[in-house]
Amino acid sequence: MAVFMNLDTTRAFAELRRYAEPPRLDTLLNAARVRACEVPMGGGLSFNWAACPIDAPRLAVLKALAAEMELIEKFRMIAKGEEMNPGEKRMVLHHLARGELAGPVVRAGRDYRAFYEGERRKIAEFAKAVHEGRIRGSSGKVFTTVVQVGIGGSDLGPRALYLALERWAKATGRFKLAARFISNVDPDDADSVIAQIDPAATLFILVSKSGTTQETLANENLVRARLAALGLDPAKHLVAVTSETSPLAKSPNYLASFFMDDYIGGRYSSTSSVGGAILSLALGPETFAELLTGAHEEDLLALEPELERNPALLDALIGIYERNVLGWSATAVLPYAEPLARFPAHLQQLDMESNGKRVNRFGEPVAYATGPLVFGEPGTNGQHSFYQLLHQGTDIVPLQFIGFRENQMSADILSEGSSSRAKLDANLVAQIVAFAVGKSDTDGNKHFPGGRPSSLIHGERLDARALGALLAHYENKVAFQGLAWNLNSFDQEGVQLGKVLAKKVLAGLDPAASGVEGALGAYAALLGLPSAGVANAARG
């Protein structure tokens, strides 16, 4: 059994801290290094770390850190179904939704790989029946649109993946149903989506593991009311993705129920039924299966003992050096691919909700920085926006570039002697080198200090398999960083207090109260909420 320890108690970290300054990227970076720093990933992708602030001595210390902290052994504990979410006393099984990494996981007579695979097959059958028109809306219309109703992990991941593959599915003849998403409790979200679709031809997927998510239940009520007002039978237009024990499970109010469980957290659920239902319905079950294949290929590499062949572990440890030794507090994700427009928003949740923690897995405060702030927008758009700060700001932000050789749609145009695709990739290449090397100028305003590191994930084309590998890479990177920081990356106690106080506001506040309750009441008054509580006001 591996020993869990804080990062700052290790010999290797003490050694790493001796490298308090990054190596000079302008002397480090050259063509040979670019070719040498290629690491194969799943799905035909590669991870290139040539422009990262890691030279041979630093790499040796990262290897020592991985060994001393037994990071791969701990990752294997996840894969084997150990209780790696100690706060909630749960296994962590999202990898099993793609395939077995370390043999079967069987608990209380349930084989979990078989369970997840069984749900995937149920979804595939259901999706086929919808595509073939055997399952239709209550007025007899064939379904042409599918709407996911969920929030957080039930929204960001599936939405990012759908957008990433929508064009590709259309170009390759796989496209089945248009997908839309309702997440925010702001009723302007749901009503705006409903105004843009034909409800009679729309299937809604309710996604809530517990069946008690406030926003999702409110939006379900809204959707049911709108359907009923049109004379449609809501029970013929809704399916549920939920846990077997939730009030939504096997209810006659749904056309079908597909299951998830407590061993796959929301932000890791895109490859479970949570992503499976919407992606199989919109883009076909084969597309979803290929996504899982790519993810599984990438997962297997996370167990690779040699650091230079383990892209997630390498990416993770480079990030630890940047965060905990160099003191850089944010990471930008910059996909040069418009279809990945919302992928950074998914990674923002994945990373910040997993590792934005101040206590270790035993509940003790740690004395080092943990999860960074993650943000990003597609290139080249970002170049005309926040790149000014990235190039010449007073803080250094490590960058994660993503790029492809080919478009998803076949069309392109020549303009000034080059295609738009060539312009896109030329800009990507130029930015990596500009950030790393900079450019001296006696005019301070035109001086680029350089020394701004980046990695590059690249591949032939963004298809379902490549996307699965990309998704799994970041999941595994985040898991490795959580292990290095000795965190529980799989709970999220930090979201609870806000929920409790929101319920308090809705239930009613004493207008004469002082302290916390008084402050809540004063803010509630600014927003026009009745001080006696909304529920009471509705009852009264």
Place this chain on the structure above:
Amino acid sequence: MAVFMNLDTTRAFAELRRYAEPPRLDTLLNAARVRACEVPMGGGLSFNWAACPIDAPRLAVLKALAAEMELIEKFRMIAKGEEMNPGEKRMVLHHLARGELAGPVVRAGRDYRAFYEGERRKIAEFAKAVHEGRIRGSSGKVFTTVVQVGIGGSDLGPRALYLALERWAKATGRFKLAARFISNVDPDDADSVIAQIDPAATLFILVSKSGTTQETLANENLVRARLAALGLDPAKHLVAVTSETSPLAKSPNYLASFFMDDYIGGRYSSTSSVGGAILSLALGPETFAELLTGAHEEDLLALEPELERNPALLDALIGIYERNVLGWSATAVLPYAEPLARFPAHLQQLDMESNGKRVNRFGEPVAYATGPLVFGEPGTNGQHSFYQLLHQGTDIVPLQFIGFRENQMSADILSEGSSSRAKLDANLVAQIVAFAVGKSDTDGNKHFPGGRPSSLIHGERLDARALGALLAHYENKVAFQGLAWNLNSFDQEGVQLGKVLAKKVLAGLDPAASGVEGALGAYAALLGLPSAGVANAARG
């Protein structure tokens, strides 16, 4: 004439640094303070700073800092048309697009207020002709869709504003044309938009001040090719927003040209013709005029000498204390309003491109942190995503909440005794207090340290006037912070190096080159770009 000085040379900043720790928010925050910290803004909005780490002694130092640095006097220099963009030797006149703040600005016989107002009127006339069907597509179809083709400031601001008002315009009967946006040079962006519209009924707005923006010209060529392939006359489907001296101006290739000039930078151009054309066409000229009214109301407050009545200056100086004394390096913008989904992306450009600088207005490196990293997503969505880190992460991130009492669309639904609107606002209120006050727990994992500050901008409903004030507030906040940091907030030299290197890649690299060119070549090979250069390859 005001004296320009670095922040760290002032007496007031030396005084401010004595407050190296924030005041305790859990003791500071109460109902009376919430009521006392209300500052009226334009457009019927208010700025509330009750949960900011500012008590009476700190506020006094901020006032001294504003006085010593003559910040309002310097803002007045902007309003009067002084050369406040020294790097490019330009005036900074975006305020004049909304109204005069400090009398007329006349240079070389041109009255700039009259010029901007004249362009607005030209656009209003043109929009009316389109709405009334007097101007139609080349096949005779009435225009039903308008597509903005632009990038950076020509995209993010107008897109965020359109999305912010689309639902409201529909609910109030102002909605005219559906708007779409093409920005990325990735051809998957443009082709995906074109696939979703009827080109025969679509008007395209080409937005490029110089008429030489690589991405926008490539997308223009793509749009023209697609229109021509359908037998449509591109010249009858395109208008240009550009400078009077650009190759796009008064060309027979456009139905009309509307003008901007060098005195309004891209990220400040939403209230010029850049935002005016698309917003007037999509949502009506009256809507755009109301947006300008709200912005002008807010602009006037930026000249208010009393700090507690000057919301932009107050917001700016609180941010200076947080960034330069408390050492917090990011700011999250959290609108509890789905229509503001892309507003944080606009602010990200506005702030990071303006103040992400390492040299002062004289080109000398500064020894203090400048512009923060800005990011955000709408609430309540963010609560289920990155709020975990905001509550319990190891870094403190100041928060900027935005909320409204009413929806834009009238519909809502009661669920568990409260409306969705009440749930949304109850969550907003709860988060402010939860972040500020925290909650002690002996279980470290359930312990909330609190002390995480926020401000709140709130109003009755997000309409055009409120949105204009919101936009102007942030523009003016960013300007004040740039003045406090002694920066030129109005140029963006940091975007140049990447452009130069991208052209180098497209023109051709020596495959045997070493150093920077060698690294460029090696990366280009990974992305499948021919080493001899794309232009040469296309010619050869």
